[in-house]
Amino acid sequence: MTETTATIDPREAAHFGTMAADWWNPDGSSAMLHKLNPVRLRYIRAAIDRHWPGDAHGFRPLAGKRALDVGCGAGLLAEPLARLGATVTGLDAAPENIAAAQAHAAAQGLPIDYRATPVETMPESGFDLVTSMEVIEHVADPAAFIRALAAKLAPGGVMILSTPNRTPLSRLAMITIGESIGGIPRGTHDWHKFLTPDELTALLEQAGLDVTDSSGLGFDPGRGFTLSANKAIDYFLTARHRDD
Numbered sequence: 626m627t628e629t630t631a632t633i634d635p636r637e638a639a640h641f642g643t644m645a646a647d648w649w650n651p652d653g654s655s656a657m658l659h660k661l662n663p664v665r666l667r668y669i670r671a672a673i674d675r676h677w678p679g680d681a682h683g684f685r686p687l688a689g690k691r692a693l694d695v696g697c698g699a700g701l702l703a704e705p706l707a708r709l710g711a712t713v714t715g716l717d718a719a720p721e722n723i724a725a726a727q728a729h730a731a732a733q734g735l736p737i738d739y740r741a742t743p744v745e746t747m748p749e750s751g752f753d754l755v756t757s758m759e760v761i762e763h764v765a766d767p768a769a770f771i772r773a774l775a776a777k778l779a780p781g782g783v784m785i786l787s788t789p790n791r792t793p794l795s796r797l798a799m800i801t802i803g804e805s806i807g808g809i810p811r812g813t814h815d816w817h818k819f820l821t822p823d824e825l826t827a828l829l830e831q832a833g834l835d836v837t838d839s840s841g842l843g844f845d846p847g848r849g850f851t852l853s854a855n856k857a858i859d860y861f862l863t864a865r866h867r868d869d
Contacts, residue, residue, distance in 0.1 A: 841861075
């Protein structure tokens, strides 16, 4: 594998590629992502409003801005970002996912630029918003992946990441339960590749970014997934260039 594609793990790409046709089925193999998406969007919208203060109740806070979603799957996050007004580029390692994303976006009338391209090899940079949700735990070289994301972020831009924490509780919730009765396909996660918030923060700092906000992802039996102060299972981080 060449240096420019070093962060892609072919086995991970193949695993997620097998889910492509079912990605938009809320009861299918990506059901957990559908359940996660509302709380993801809640965190992203709050981060956007903090970073670019304006009309917190407006429908298109990303109008005039460019967004890059890395590890976009079939577009569960890219499509809402487009509806928030962004000009969106979505990257994924699995061509099957990109084909599914393109077909779904076309049916919705959303002009999203989807590519089966590693982030390291895409020529463009200067994105106002860079997102990568539940992806870094699947890459071969997390430090190189963060450097590549940072290189795509425009001065004054904001990066938002989410990933599972490496704790006994995350192993229980996401693998022991999640991959047996929780609807997550078996083999999706390797607990040893999960990063703690301190580890991910260190990688961001090494890439010249500062973390400006964080939140945990919790689960309430009555409400489903929620934002939480407890980061034991999964968490979000917001970062920006240190010189901004």
